[in-house]
Amino acid sequence: MVINRDRYLNKLIARKENGLIKVITGIxxxxxxxxxxxxxxxxxxxxxxxxxxxxxxxxxxxxxxx
Structure with missing residues (x-):
């Protein structure tokens, strides 16, 4: 079963071109x-x-x- 991560994916996409490194954290x-x-x-x-x-x-x- 695949759980869509639309909320997090959309946040990554929205900030793709801002020149900052993205850090993904979680358990x-x-x-x-x-x-x-x-x-x-x-x-x-x-x-x-x-x-x-x-x-x-x-x-x-x-x-x-x-």
């Missing part, structure tokens, strides 16, 4: 990664941003911890 397993890696990624693709121009880095993976 474990609340959907932070899904919001960014799936929903926001889909949004970026829908407005013409290619996958070659999207950088995704999961800092909880061991390979990215160093």
């Amino acid at each position: 474990m397993r609340c959907g932070k990664s899904f919001l960014l890696f799936e929903l926001y990624h889909e949004y970026l693709n829908s407005v013409g941003v290619s996958d070659d121009n999207i950088v995704e880095l999961a800092l909880d993976e061991a390979i990215n911890a160093k």
Whole structure:
């Protein structure tokens, strides 16, 4: 079951061009990664941003911890 995060996605979209870094916080397993890696990624693709121009880095993976 997919829970749409429209409220949070719309906040990200509205502030996309303000030049500030966005920090997404929350308890474990609340959907932070899904919001960014799936929903926001889909949004970026829908407005013409290619996958070659999207950088995704999961800092909880061991390979990215160093």
